[in-house]
Amino acid sequence: MAANPLEELLKVPDEESESNLDELLESVRRHLNMEVAFLSEITDGKRIFRYVSADSGRQEIPIRGHGDECEKTYCKRILDGVLPPIIRDTQENAITASLPVTEELGIGSYAGVPVYLKDNRVYGTLCCYDSSPAEYLSDRDLGFLHVVAATIGQLMRKKVERDERIAESTHRIKSVAETNNLQLRFQPVVDADNSQVLFYETLARFNSSPYRPPNEWIDEAESVGLGIYIESLILLKALEHLALAEESQLLVKLSLNVSPNLMLNGNLFALLEGIDPNALVLEITEHTEIDDYSVFARKLQPLVDKGLEIAIDDVGSGFASLRHIIELEPDIIKLDMNLIRAIEGDTKRQALVAALVAFAESSEIQTVAEGVETQAELDTLKGLGVSNFQGYFFARPEEFSTIIERAKATSRGG
Structure with missing residues (x-):
């Protein structure tokens, strides 16, 4: 690397x-x-x-x-x-x-x-x-x-x-890099029958006192110009976990949330050097606009050619994610959890999900519903044609060691 x-x-x-x-x-x-x-x-x-x-x-x-x-x-x-x-x-x-x-x-x-x-x-x-x-x-x-x-x-x-x-925030953020205060958890994305894990989404957890949720850490980093730094730190730690799986000769696929800025500044490609693109899904976040899609796609193409999959995150939460779908031709779209919550009782959101699923199918794009927590949500989403799911209904985020042990047991037929 x-x-x-x-x-x-x-x-x-x-x-x-x-x-x-x-x-x-x-x-x-x-x-x-x-x-x-x-x-x-x-x-x-x-x-x-x-x-x-x-x-x-x-x-x-x-x-x-x-x-x-x-x-x-x-x-x-x-x-x-x-x-x-x-x-x-x-x-x-x-x-x-x-x-x-x-x-x-x-x-x-x-x-x-x-x-x-x-x-x-x-x-x-x-x-x-x-x-x-x-x-x-x-x-x-x-x-x-x-x-x-x-x-x-x-x-x-x-x-x-x-x-x-900036100095105070930089010190806090750098201390995360030099200690074990930043940890990763992994939540599976499963198929409709819950019989196969497509990949695990990488989720950051910051151990601090008092506790602050991950979005506050990331927002603070972005406010002082360190958004790309903290993204890179998370990505590096995720890649270390992938290396552990590879050492155990186990196939584990991870998705990583990345902003367009991380891709465009060239740091992403340095971090991914030597990594098998088939083991990764890059989730493009909704929150940062892309000024020039042609430049962005051109930078990404070498990795896509090697097997890297692209997912658009938080689809349905705003205009940016919809434009990402049109311009980037992703492999996966992930429906925002706010679109999913209690969808069984909301015909308008059901219509929107059905339209997104129809578009995805016509474009040969897989769909993932995020934040599924109830049987009623799952049944409604299946009825609308959603093919893959993520949420507490299936599994909570877990440590990578748990995933490795489960994969080893499966490979032994245990």
Whole structure:
């Protein structure tokens, strides 16, 4: 199997647009007629350049993301009140004249003010400097910097809060990957006579205190850009179970819920490298739209050619799943459990299921009714032509070890 690509998926991209801050720094620099403007963050004893705007002719430019010890910087001294916020000529100030950074960056004049988050917590500094003295700098310019710094503080507060939320969520999600808090259960999909298991659907279970249902974990992961990561983690664990079955020379087929995004970003194919496609059914979820079906189908075709089956999940819950059926020509459609619940007493839902079954039969697509819990539901669905079933009426989700032991007993004729 290919090397584990999950670590790359933990690198969450910043969703905030950076153009506003870049443009704001450019305006500040031009307004003060100085060569460089930057926003720094003070963290863990370091001053880090987060945003930089510089004149195109300037050679010594701060490197964005570069950090220096605070004690070596103007920023720390301005925050501590050791340096004034405006230094018109750095050579006339004994402190700045002696600091190595003055020569390293070619600082002739400087202006800087603190940037505060809420509760007066310091984020860093908003600073400008030029290679030449700037005797024209005034209290009015200082007031302008304070106003801009207050605006930036509001912008950065939202970004910091988002970053902290991402960090907390990433830690929780990563802890799942590194511990045994994520476990899988498997629920069979059976034929009409309950005599044959077509495949087992893979279901995630997150052990946490307090307990949170799987959809909340997945929603949290998606909200911070880690939806593909958690999907990949579940898929990897499922493939480990398949490998156990293969070692025991047992044929077990699993279905895996995957989003279109997981397929389109290429990570799916890396994860499935070396896996027998005949042992898998990929269930395409309803919840993510596919922008370009032709691209999606083209990426999927090599696996389909090798025997991979495609199922459309949650059919009947929304428009996306119906379009998936038309565009992707699946092998299986799975009728949403909300369509199945107490269907024996609902003629409208019966008519919808009958229409979906007729369409499936004409297209040589198998149907699976999800969430079957009662004999009345089963009898009604059979009468409507549904051919396969899944739900508590047949079996609850179980551990893979139970499936393996049952398969071994069957192979021994036990």
